[in-house]
Amino acid sequence: VSTQVKPKPSPAPAPRNRLSREEVASSALAYLDRHGLDGLSMRRLAGELGVGTMTLYGYFRSKDELLDAVVDAAVADRPAAPLEGDWPDRLRRLMGDTREALGRHPALVQLRVQRPVLRPEALRFCELTMEILTGAGFSHDDAAQAFRLFFTYVFGYAAFSPAGSEEEAAQRSRTAMRALAPEEYPVMTAAGDQLARAMAGGDTFDFGLDLIIGGLEQRLAAAR
Amino acid sequence: VSTQVKPKPSPAPAPRNRLSREEVASSALAYLDRHGLDGLSMRRLAGELGVGTMTLYGYFRSKDELLDAVVDAAVADRPAAPLEGDWPDRLRRLMGDTREALGRHPALVQLRVQRPVLRPEALRFCELTMEILTGAGFSHDDAAQAFRLFFTYVFGYAAFSPAGSEEEAAQRSRTAMRALAPEEYPVMTAAGDQLARAMAGGDTFDFGLDLIIGGLEQRLAAAR
DNA sequence: ACCTGAACACCGTTCAAGT
């Protein structure tokens, strides 16, 4: 061992092709979860992977292409639950699971606001929803409109859920509302606590979901 | 006139305090509408205003503070419509107007996803909705939950509406769906046209809005 | 007082060079 004089700065000769597209994408996802969309840069990701910045461009032509792959990786990550029960139950389960998955990767939701992702993996949610709806008896047209409603609600809920813990978010809301003039904002002043809880909490999701599914049940019954 | 020799590079001596916070904010809004959130930089906005970059920091401590002021300016810009009719009609009108206003400034929606705006102007929408709901007879708790549903739906719809013309968006959807394997995506393949129309079009907004309001009507009737 | 250029610490990406 002591015969090695003047070792080279890099101890291992760094075998070629250490990385793959999948490894880079999943590292990027982990980085996004920890530091947010604004925190991710090609330079920092490369640094984390112990590799020169430009090495990443051997796997992805651009940052945009990398981010698309990250969305795909996150969707593929999710195990397809079997979905049992009648159609309202199956919808409730699918939407709940999807919302939960989105909640685990807030940066990805932000990403999808900026540019709609139309890659196959991301469209699984659409196919599953449409299968349940047409199976329940909705026409293609009604099912498509109902899908957009679910998509908007589930993704909107994730996108506009406040960051941080529920406690902190509720506290921030309450502080902002207490600063309002009661004569100009009478109802918000009176219902401040309920509003803060509804805006910050996660359990309000089911209120809207049940209302939407109930409306669809009624519509289906009326059509018969 | 010809007596002027060697005119200074800036023809007018540039009177001090030419700008105001309001002028900078409304210029920024116009710039956002034209070039999107990513297109706006302090340097470019200053250039457009014919002023040094650092001059802007005399009006706003940071880009964040400027962007908050832009959201406020856009909300204040909207005239408060009188809102007549029964409570479902008033809600329909308020949500429709809000959605239209958001559609005029897509960059602002993107901005509000990234950081919730809790300034008084932005909370007018909350107060108005809560006034209608409590006036209709909903408890503070139910009204708060219903507000979150409306907020999620209206802002989610704006956030996840595809950019560009409806034609282009529908065409992009159709292209993506035609690339799917029919055996893996049977329903999307069969209902591709309806889906493309529902995802790209703006008239699907009323489908969800009516369904939500109908559900609330039923809930109110059931409670009596 | 009001305005601003230079400078600093960052970006994504091109290009030419390393092994």
Next chain:
DNA sequence: ACCTGAACACCGTTCAAGT
């Protein structure tokens, strides 16, 4: 073939200097 430093054209913002 695979990797990468230097360089380019950008950022937001600090700081010290202009008028």
